[in-house]
Amino acid sequence: MSGIAGHGEFFQPTDLSAEDAEKATAWVKKRVDRRELDLGERMDDVREHMWQLEKEGEIIVHRVSEAHKPAMVKTLFGWDKKIPTMQLWHHKSCGQCGNIPGYPTSLLWTMNQLGMQPGRDYLDETDQTSCTAWNYHGSGIGNVESLAAVFLRNFHQAYVSGKRLGHQPGHFFPLVHCGTSFGNYKEVRKYLVENATLRERVKKILGKLGRLVDGKIVIPEEIVHYSEWVHVMRKRIASELQKIDVSHLRTTVHMACHYSKMVHEDAIYDPEVLGGNRAAVGTSMAEALGAQVIDYSTWYDCCGFGFRHIISEREFTRSFTIERKIKVAQEEAKADVMLGIDTGCVTTMDKNQWIGRAHEQQYTMPIMADIQFAALACGADPFKIVQLQWHASPCEDVVEKMGLSWGESKKKFEAYLEEVKAGKIEYLYNPELALSA
């Protein structure tokens, strides 16, 4: 036992009874616990304004309905957030699909294992663009208007996507895979709700694209990140699907900045996870699977992605990720694996380890997403489904520690590639469902 999470070795448990601990800390909580504060004047809940705008006939709110079987969670300030668990429109991440394809495949595989039916309970289709926010944060090319138009175009498509399959408007609710898309969309939604001029300008564009409903823009009631779906499904995933004991594995979690720091009032905080003091997603999945979650002093740090930096100033990206993430996770936490919940972080930490040798910084750590780790623990094939062949970090080590043979799995996959060449491809869903326009 080395101290209490996040406080260093000099902190030790007091061993007070629950009642005494409550007494000892009640006055502190009263003063500083953010959930106890009257936030009425400090921060607006943008969703309340959305209902008003809908009443005034300005917008249509794409609701999380009973059909989406929502689970309720609490966010940073104790506000409620509805997480739809069914009828989901997969809004993909360009970084994941282009670079870490095992990220979305593990998610869809898990949904299938839980009995979700493609075309009814989820949809993956071609009529969507990226959020374009990676480029915006990297280059400054783009603007609020373009980001808002892209947001509303994509989410309008989510709203109407079920039509070709005989479903009502709003049947599928968007599930955003990328952390930057998630943060960006929330920011843009806020601007749209607050700024009538922006709404008017964007409405003209959406009108030209034929992307209005009854002459109105469609804004979703909630913006939901895939890791939030994983968070609310974690107990079912562990109890119904888990096949491999991972209790001997030491995991560390990297929290994505654009999940918990952009529009931070909307991130999930759960008293059952990290004492409710840090964003819960990612950690909650690892804990539900019974893995050890080891704290480390740079938990709150960014990964070093930098949007522009990972492309054109990689020395910053790699220096930061090695110094502040990989090295710390290895030396302090002695972790077997680092789990991410977002595209850029997984890419950055996964790809920028080998180069450390140039400066005699030989730190290595398998890097993957929470859902890839969960899928492995639930028996998914490390190659066909979890697609770890695209990772540069030593993921083979953690696969072996789970009791799976990397070499055997690889051989099987290489044999499967021969079948692929012959056109015998295995799909997670009927491929015809994907072709939307």
Next chain:
Amino acid sequence: MATYAEMQEIFEDIKKDFRYEHELNGCLNCGICTATCPSAHFYDYSPREIVQLLWTENVEQVYDAMQEKIWACAQCMTCAARCPFKNSPGGLVAIMREVAIGHGLQSAKDVLRPFGRVMLKLITTGNQLSPDMIQPDHFPDWGPNIQKVEGDLKILRRAIPMKTLQTTDTAWEVALKTSVEMYTIWEMTGVLKQLETMDENLFDVIEDFIEEKREEYEELLEEQKEAE
């Protein structure tokens, strides 16, 4: 070097952005933003300094910071999450970058030149990167283990069990209609104009590409009409 009047104009353009009021509410120089900033570890960059320059309306030094410093920001928004005043130094940097581009600052052109491939991909396909951009040759610093199974990229991508991902030149297959809709967004929001200011050659390439895709889409619509 810009005249004071030009620098003043640039500063006014920053202030004109409606987000400015959201992102800047005051500053006590506490420096929490800089203490928590990843870029401050490695660059001569301080989000506190950016906020102070704007807060004190230091027009000349704002202009100076726009030459290099604003491009150091990693846009993680840790500063925004931490600021007791609810400032967003990262958000202010985003506004400053946009204004730097709008005014065609040479420093912005220089910084963004290596980012051209991403912009080309994004503007023409709606995806920001693609599997064929992430080949070992392009990233020698990622090491020899960048791909754990050897093979033809097309076959490896076809072995991904999602139909939309079986692509090599886009991250996922984007419907033609979708791309054409995106071109309209770029045009109507002034993004293509921004691009023209930054890199005329890249703009020309993109404009030709867009024209071609639009023609392709028109033909597709014609074919569909005839089939009906």
